[in-house]
Amino acid sequence: MDGIGEGEWGKWIWWISMGDGATAGMTLGRNNVVEPTLSRLDKNGAESIADTMAYLQSEGCLLRAEHNHLCEAFLVMSSSAGIQQQQEVLVWLLEPINKIQFMWSIYHNVTLFERALKRSGTKKTAAASQAQATTPVTGNLHPMSSHLPWILPPLIRLLRCIHALWAKPFSESQTGEVKAAKSMTVSEQTSLLGEANKLTRGQVASADGLLDAQREGEPKENNIRNWLRGIRDSGYNVIGLAASLGESFFRCIEGSSVTLALMENVQAMEFRHLRQLIHLVIIPLVKYCPAELWQMWIFNLLQPLFVHCQQALDFSWSSFLREGRAKVPDSFGSLSGSDLKVEVMEEKLLRDLTREVCSVLWVLASPGLNSGLPSLEQLGPANRINSSLKDLESFASSSITGFLMLNAATAIPALRITVEVFSWTDSEAVTKVIPFCFALIHLAVATNRAELSQFVAKDLFSSIMQGLSVELNSITSAELVGLCREIYVYLSDRDPTPRQVLMSLPHMKQEDLLAFDESLSKTASPKEQKIHMRNLLLLASGNKLRALVGQKATNVITNVTTRNRTSAAHHGLSVEEDDHIGLAALS
Incomplete structure (x- = not known):
């Protein structure tokens, strides 16, 4: 392999491994001579290192991938020296990059930005990271803050161009090599199938393995595919990591440009790319966006995302449940659509995207983003009078769920996803959406928004019971019964709909419901009330x-399902629909 020779690498590694606490170190001069320096990362030492690295690159002895590894090592060393030291190191690492324009140099620039964001700043313990999951890093003190204004705009434009490759009219006028490069790699396919990851010539398992230039005799499509994948992976990571800096990110770039780049062609995205976008970019943006910027950022991002995901997931799940085949937009290259492997991968892609979309709802319900949303205990007795209820607007700045419900354009697709999840036979997705359901119930109980109350009392209540008819959901049955209990206990006194939903169950009798009400009145214990609710649901169904019947844990393979391909599948219990109640009333 071309690059630094074995001897040179040894000198560099020895120099780096001296550690942070030594008072004397060594540096490598232009003639590859190890020279002493008093301070390993003082200004003169940094300039000497930069000169040496530039010289080795100009001589073709230092590949960009090797350059990035060295830069990352220097960032690790400087991390214990404080923010000012990191800022100085980042200046001589990043500033020269602005002039490089070659394809692979662009890729390595993006990966360097990614590593700089990961390695710089204050280190956190695992406990602190978990406790501050939705708390941004103090942006003004982060050494990368001053670099974001020139790093992000070209990266955003580059990602927008990459997204456009999958959309018309660009997708119709591409060469065969570009079209082939957009298909799924063999390594991605084997990962979806759960097989051992076997790499062939020209394929890489991760972005760090990408090459600096096209290898002789290697298909050009592999290089294009690797470049597109690498830019997407690292580019998404850069945005997500930058978002964790808080206001220094959200105020250094126009939200409209980010929304345009990410959402302009969201309808043309393959499921694997959409899942990646949600996981690496959308979720961090939601977590760390300041409340005063929710309208500019969160609304404009989630509205097109939820609309598209609801439609795409509904179509694919309907196809899967009725025909046994999840129709997804992803390209599998030379594999035939009738291939059993394709069917397995399609189902896996569908489930993965479903769970990631539900993860967005899970984040939207996180306590850190809903500090102003009171608990049911704080709200007081179940039979609260309407005059004590608040307007939904009063929660818009202290609860992101409340903010979401204020805008019908975001609320309707989000609520549709919420109720449809319970019929999609994916227990992991149900687990992720449960906290959002609790948040909706709390909002419905605390506010005087009639449409939200009716949605919770009818659509959500009915859907939860439909979810209880799916045996795979036995692992979350206690939480689902808890949702039913909260809806009935806190809403049935001011809305007759919860009683109507229960009375629609096939074996429910009026005297059973009256006996249930009497049992609830005799205890204030949520645990005992949940037991009464569970017993009633078993009896009435x-x-x-x-x-509820079979709650023993079972190991389920969720990426292979045998279904009747000719007849429609019927799941759950039927509850009559009313176009003037619940979700329909919001539209």
């Missing part, structure tokens, strides 16, 4: 709520 004739033991057809499989998640």
